[in-house]
Each structure stands twice: as structure tokens, then as C-alpha cells.
Amino acid sequence: MTNAPPQAAIEFVSVSKAFGATPVLSDISLTIAAGERAVVCGPSGAGKSTLIRCINGLEQHQRGTIRVSGETLTEATRSLRQIRAQVGMVFQSFNLFPHLTVLENCCIAPRTVLGLPRKEAESRARTLLRRVDLPGYADRYPAQLSGGQQQRVAIARALCMQPRILLLDEPTSALDPEMVQEVLDTIVGLTDLGMTMVCVTHEMGFARRLATKVLFMDQGRIVESGPPADVFDAPQSPRLQRFLGRERAGP
């Protein structure tokens, strides 16, 4: 951890956070290299979402250091702006703007933040909507789409800002079962963009397809991490062995 390579996309050094007296992140240190795809898994309440939300400052950590592309994250507006400019985010509940069309959802940030002219922003949005397999949906409103389609719009919206890092916080947890696969396939299909990705998920099969690195969390700590083959097929800690056993036994 101390000699992190300069191309590290995300670095946590002894990061801690508590909600009141309850610790949610305890002394977390990790490095995610540029281009790596990290999957964060673990039981509910392990701190997975808090961890991922700290990366772009939606949650504030209390101790330790977080660096994103070498930039140290602070509460200062300037630091947050700089880091969020490189980090896209996809939420569990999509968080699309319901009064804007799909195209407007995708264009609002490129136009107002990056200052792109309308034409350029729209052509970028249309390209990415094709990429998430939603051509022809540009003029619909979110409420007219299925959950899976909305989440794919949310992915396109994040990609329109051309982030170097994409955070996905349980992207399929709010979806009906039959829509999960289309969203997972879309996410796996993004790997050729070479983005760094950090994804919290409960879908173990998907984790194997996507991940170059797996982080297993429990009670605010990273219990085990490594390539998916090691973590999933040869778990070292009893906690992870129990967790995987249950996953296998599950539906």
C-alpha cells in the first residue's frame, strides 16, 4: 500500500468512518489501479455502499486519506469538483430526473458542466444510448421505461461525462429479476472502454465476469481481496467461506 504505483486510480489509506458511535468503515486501505474493475461484495451492512460513496465524496470519511487519480479528496468544493469530474456514478435507484427526457437527462451535465454545444452533447448522448442498447428512446421520459431501461439510461448519463472511473452502487438491486440480466450484460459490455470500475453487487456470477479484483467486506473492514479466482475459489477467511457457502445455497 505504501508504494502505490503512480497510475493508481483510487487509493484509500487507513480510512475510517462512523455514524455516531457505530463504525461503518474501519481502517480501510486499498489500491485500485487504473483500468482495474473492482467488485465489492459482502453481507448487508458491511459498509460496501459507504465505501463506494466516499470515493466521490457523497459521504465524508472522518479519518485517513482518499486519493483519486492522485488527487487527495477533501471537503473543499474545488477538490470535490475536480474528483467528481473524473468519476461517474450509477445508483441503486437510478436517480434519473423524472421531468426530463432521456436525452435531456444525458445532456444536462455535459452542457452545463463541460459547456458542450447542444449538437455535440446530443450526438454524444445518442452514441451512448446506442451503446446501452436504447436507440430510439431519446425522447421518452423515465416513467415510460422499465426499471432495467432506466438503469441503462443512468449508465449512459454517467458515461456522457466521459469519466475515467465509474462507480456502480448495487446497480441491479432495485430491479425485477427479469431485468437484472440486461443491465449486467450492459455493464460487462463496457469493459472495452478501459475505464476503472468499482461495483458493489450481490450478483456473484456477474462479479466473476466483470471483476479483475474482488474486495470482500464485513463489519466495515476488508476481510479479503484479490483476483476473483483466488477470492471465490480459494477463500481464506472463515467469514468469506461462510458467506460464499450461503450464496451457493441461496436461490
Added chain:
Amino acid sequence: MSAWNAPLAGYGTQLLLGLIFTLQVALCSYTIGMVFGVLGAAAKLSRRRGLRLAAGLYTTLVRALPELLLVLLAFFLGAGLIERLLVFLRLASEDFSLNPFVVAVVALGFIQGAYLTEILRAAVLAIPRGQQEAARALNLPPLTYLGRIVAPQALRHALGGLGNIWLNATKDASLISVLGIFSDVLKVSSLAAAATKRYVFFYMVAGACFLALTLVSMALLEWLRRRLSLSRLA
């Protein structure tokens, strides 16, 4: 006496002017109320405790006291205080006095603002928190977020409440008739009633005027609601 004026004993023109005056009072006070309401809601949603307390005091006091009492207080206390303050600050000469119309509509606006504060505050709070997070993650500038994300949705949530306050505004405009210096539709009606001894008739005419205002308002509000409705999209 023209043909349409005859059944109204010659008070037709005055009644029409009174109705227009009432509408003017309602429009002006509602606009001012909206300013108070937006400021009040912003203060209530502010992170600063002082602002929240001040706004809380405003909405509690105004909603606690009868509107008629507030109008009277504004006229006999508020206006005098402001006049003296302006003179004291040498912003006005000794014999300065505020325009009574301005005092009336500001007083009514101040009252409506307290109710609008609560409506707008609730409308903003009804926007799911996730949208703010999405806006932050996308780096949207605060003004873009407020103008393009919060305001249009809050307006939709608030529309019913805003419409109610508008209907109240048309009726509250008649409160100032007690001051005796304005010829609003209620005042004209009572003058006509007293002069002709046809009390029921002229008060019914006044009622019909208010009903007409409300019906037109409701039609416009319904049109607006349909236009802004998101459910038509689903």
C-alpha cells in the same frame, strides 16, 4: 344609463371597476407573497439555524393571527413604523407617507407568503434525495440544480397548494374594504346596497363576482396542471 347598467341601479360600471381593482390587489399581493414564500422556504431549508428560526417565527405568527387583524396592524402600526424609519434614515422627507395601495398589497402578500412558505418547503422536500446525489455526482452547478431540477419538480408538487392560496388571495383582497379607502368589489356592493336598500341583491352580485373569479381561476389552474403533469407521460 346604459342597458346593462340599468338592472344594477347604475352601479354596474363601479362594480366592474371594483372587480378589476380586487383582481389587481389579488395579483399584486400574490406576486409579493410568492417572493416571501420563496425566501421563507429557502430559509426553512437552510443549513443556518438563525434563518430557520426566523422563518419559523414568521410562519407561526402569521398563521396564528387572524388575517383581518394582520391587515389592520400593517396599516396602523407597520406602515407608521416604516415611514418613521425612512424619515429617520433621511431617505424620505418629514411629511412622507406610504401609498395605501402598496401597504395593503404588501400586508396581504406578507400573509400569503407564510402559507406559501410551507407549501414550497414541502414541495422541495418531496423531491427524492437521490436526485440531489445524482446532481452532485454529475457536478451540476448549484444554480443549474435549483433552476432545472428542483424548481420544475417543486412547482409540480406545489401546484395544488399554490392554487388554493391564489383562490384565497382573490377573497382576501376584500379584507382591505374595512379600511374604507379602497373601492374594491365588496366595498362598492355595500355602498350600492346601502344606497338602494337592496342588500340581498347587491351582496349576491358581489358573491357572483367572486364566484366568477374562482371559476376562471380554476379553469386556468386545471389547464396548467394538465400541461405540467408528468403522469400524462406515463
